[in-house]
Amino acid sequence: MTSPQAIADAVGKLAAERDMAARRLGIALVSMAPGGCCLRMTVQPDMVNSHGTCHGGVIFTLADSAFGYACNSFNRNTVAQQCDISFLRPVAVGTELTATAELRSTTGRSSVYDMTVTDATGNMVALFRGLARTVAGETIPGLGGPEPGE
Secondary structure (H helix, E strand, O other): OOOHHHHHHHHHHHHHHHOHHHHHOOOEEEEEEOOEEEEEEEOOHHHEOOOOOEOHHHHHHHHHHHHHHHHOOOOOOEEEEEEEEEEOOOOOOOOEEEEEEEEEEEEOOEEEEEEEEEOOOOOEEEEEEEEEEEOOOOOOOOOOOOOOOO
16 A cells, blocks of 8 residues: 555655646745645746735745645645635745645545745745645546545
8 A cells, every 4th residue: 555645745746747837937846745745936036016026926826836736645636616815925036935735624525725835034925725625536546545634
């Protein structure tokens, strides 16, 4: 039987290969865990808004990518059903951002995840909460995997 960590690692590797939006933004996978992950990116000059700070949509994409990797880490096809974000501070060009995702609760096919986005000094710049829904199929067919919350 494949361990939950090995399953999460395999799913994370495949997600990082397939996620063209994340790749385009320079989002890199740092680590995976069952129900969690860590992604990192550096804010580039073409990612700023009219105020000269990182566009909220870019921060949202980083957090949403972490959400996607984490909620699929059990090798069960899972999609976002609802999510929201709170922006806590502006982010300058050149800032390295880290999004950390954690599973909070699972009931049936629904799970709640929290993503924290921090800068390189550990300051929180955004908090993101997502509701995920497990649908039919596996991310990597035949690999198996535990149900979320097991």
